Amino acid sequence: MNQIVLKTKRLILRKYATEDIDNLHAILSDPVTMQFWPAPFTREGSEQWLHNNLKRYRAQGYGRWAMVHQESGRIIGDCGIVLSELDNQMEHDLGYILDKEYWGLGLATEAAKACKEYGTSELNLHRLCANMAFDHIGSQRVAEKIGMTRVKEYRNKRNRDILTYLYVWEASSQS
Numbered sequence: 001m002n003q004i005v006l007k008t009k010r011l012i013l014r015k016y017a018t019e020d021i022d023n024l025h026a027i028l029s030d031p032v033t034m035q036f037w038p039a040p041f042t043r044e045g046s047e048q049w050l051h052n053n054l055k056r057y058r059a060q061g062y063g064r065w066a067m068v069h070q071e072s073g074r075i076i077g078d079c080g081i082v083l084s085e086l087d088n089q090m091e092h093d094l095g096y097i098l099d100k101e102y103w104g105l106g107l108a109t110e111a112a113k114a115c116k117e118y119g120t121s122e123l124n125l126h127r128l129c130a131n132m133a134f135d136h137i138g139s140q141r142v143a144e145k146i147g148m149t150r151v152k153e154y155r156n157k158r159n160r161d162i163l164t165y166l167y168v169w170e171a172s173s174q175s
Contacts, residue, residue, distance in 0.1 A: 023075040079111040126171040134163040143167035
């Protein structure tokens with residue numbers, strides 16, 4: 001199941017396999033890495049995350065993928081596209097989570113850019129969205145670096161009702 005979906009200069013994005021749970025949970029349960037989420041994941045939450053993505057691969061052919069650092073071979077995050085409800089509307093949501101040890105190195109941008117290109121070329125998507133907490137400056141920068149524009153703010157019921165920014169990329173208006 002460790003099928004490679006994308007390669008970048010420094011990363012491999014591949015489908016999750018059930019044996020990835022320990023490495024995934026180490027990232028999703030970290031309070032610093034997950035500080036912009038409602039809470040760090042429990043073991044059960046991490047297992048559900050992994051299994052939801054395995055189901056997405058079968059049903060849709062895509063989802064969130066393990067972000068593997070090529071040099072170390074270590075899973076350092078998660079990136080991909082899922083169909084998700086954002087502010088009461090179904091959208092193709094481009095999301096990314098990066099282990100805090102790798103922040104500030106451009107790796108989230110590298111992964112998100114590759115996923116955006118995959119979404120447009122392989123999935124024929126003409127619109128992608130990303131949402132993040134209003135104070136998650138790093139995530140906002142990633143979205144902007146890959147050509148997304150902040151289009152609105154809303155109160156996110158799924159994330160403590162906090163102010164959330166919605167970023168959008170549309171093929172008709174940008175590259």
